[in-house]
Amino acid sequence: MAFGPAMIRMFVIRRSYGGASLPLSLSREEPPLLSRRSVLAASAALLAGKAGAAEGRLRFGVIADPQYAEAPPNLTLGRYYANSLDKMRAAVDTLNGEDLRFVVTLGDVIDRDVMSYEKILPIYRTLRHETRFVLGNHDFDLAPEHRGQVPGLLGMEGPHYDFTVAGIRFIVLDGNDVSLFAPPPDDPRRMLAAERLEQAKAAGLVNAKPWNGSLSDSQFTWLEGSLQAARAAGERVVVLNHYPVTPDNPHNLWDADRITGLLARQPHVIAYFNGHNHAGNYVERDGIHYVNFHGMVDTPDHSAFAVVEISGDRLEIRGFGREPSRSLTLKPA
Numbered sequence: 001m002a003f004g005p006a007m008i009r010m011f012v013i014r015r016s017y018g019g020a021s022l023p024l025s026l027s028r029e030e031p032p033l034l035s036r037r038s039v040l041a042a043s044a045a046l047l048a049g050k051a052g053a054a055e056g057r058l059r060f061g062v063i064a065d066p067q068y069a070e071a072p073p074n075l076t077l078g079r080y081y082a083n084s085l086d087k088m089r090a091a092v093d094t095l096n097g098e099d100l101r102f103v104v105t106l107g108d109v110i111d112r113d114v115m116s117y118e119k120i121l122p123i124y125r126t127l128r129h130e131t132r133f134v135l136g137n138h139d140f141d142l143a144p145e146h147r148g149q150v151p152g153l154l155g156m157e158g159p160h161y162d163f164t165v166a167g168i169r170f171i172v173l174d175g176n177d178v179s180l181f182a183p184p185p186d187d188p189r190r191m192l193a194a195e196r197l198e199q200a201k202a203a204g205l206v207n208a209k210p211w212n213g214s215l216s217d218s219q220f221t222w223l224e225g226s227l228q229a230a231r232a233a234g235e236r237v238v239v240l241n242h243y244p245v246t247p248d249n250p251h252n253l254w255d256a257d258r259i260t261g262l263l264a265r266q267p268h269v270i271a272y273f274n275g276h277n278h279a280g281n282y283v284e285r286d287g288i289h290y291v292n293f294h295g296m297v298d299t300p301d302h303s304a305f306a307v308v309e310i311s312g313d314r315l316e317i318r319g320f321g322r323e324p325s326r327s328l329t330l331k332p333a
Contacts, residue, residue: 057311058166061095061103061129063088064275064304065295067138068120069111079278079297081111087296087303088123094320098307100129101165106275106293107136107242109154114146117153135159135174136242136276137211140182147182160219162226168238168310169230171223175243175253179213189216196254207252212243214255224262231268236333238310239263239272244292246285251277263288270330271315280304280323287331289315294322 068084110116124131133154140147151159159174176182183189200208230237245256263269264286271289278295294304303321315328
């Protein structure tokens with residue numbers, strides 16, 4: 001399920017205060033169910049999508065790591081959490097002026113605290129485009145009782161999923177699946193995560209960090225099935241994840257090698273987009289463009305986001321702010 005402008009949700013959370021249970025709504029004032037603005041925005045997005053498809057091109061927006069929190073900046077890391085609200089408003093204004101099929105955020109919508117969602121998600125609701133989310137590690141920096149609610153807060157159909165637009169299948173991975181922070185405390189994936197981290201440390205891997213994660217075997221099997229289904233349908237594939245998998249970097253998934261190995265055998269996979277490493281990165285490997293988008297949260301007043309266009313054998317990334325523009329050639333279908 002996509003999170004769109006015409007979709008009115010009120011997700012109620014409860015937090016205990018001395019035995020009392022108080023509801024917290026993500027939106028204190030909900031707009032009318034079918035406002036004139038919502039109808040016009042939805043119609044404009046639909047017409048833009050049809051126009052893009054008619055021209056044989058696909059255009060969409062990409063945001064990585066807004067990481068909003070009402071908190072003082074971390075000057076050591078150069079992260080200005082509270083400034084992300086204004087950066088998001090400016091990004092939405094720019095993206096609303098573009099003809100796009102959707103806008104995807106590659107994880108870390110917030111930095112911490114479930115109440116942060118209440119401040120930033122209303123800004124997402126002002127997008128006139130369909131909105132998609134990928135889960136990041138900071139999205140789970142919540143009290144344990146709220147962590148299982150994160151996909152629902154973001155209007156996601158599940159932690160990992162896929163969708164097809166204009167003949168391109170987007171496969172959304174959940175790199176938090178086997179981690180030390182996302183699964184419930186008594187979940188077997190926590191123990192498996194501890195084992196995988198120790199194995200990575202023993203192997204001297206640079207990404208042996210507790211703030212990374214990996215895919216469960218069941219999600220990896222699902223990924224294989226989605227790739228096979230896309231190939232059978234004649235679809236090209238773009239993989240979306242919060243975590244990078246190549247080149248070697250402290251931010252990579254613990255099981256990066258098995259993912260890059262699988263993707264290398266897929267002639268229809270054209271790109272892999274991620275965030276997590278706020279400095280950004282890029283490499284072409286096995287004919288696949290691995291693009292690490294810059295983190296929006298970094299610097300006091302310079303944002304980072306992009307508009308991506310896929311048309312024929314071209315992948316064009318038009319960067320805004322700190323995000324560089326790239327003009328890339330795609331391998332033959």
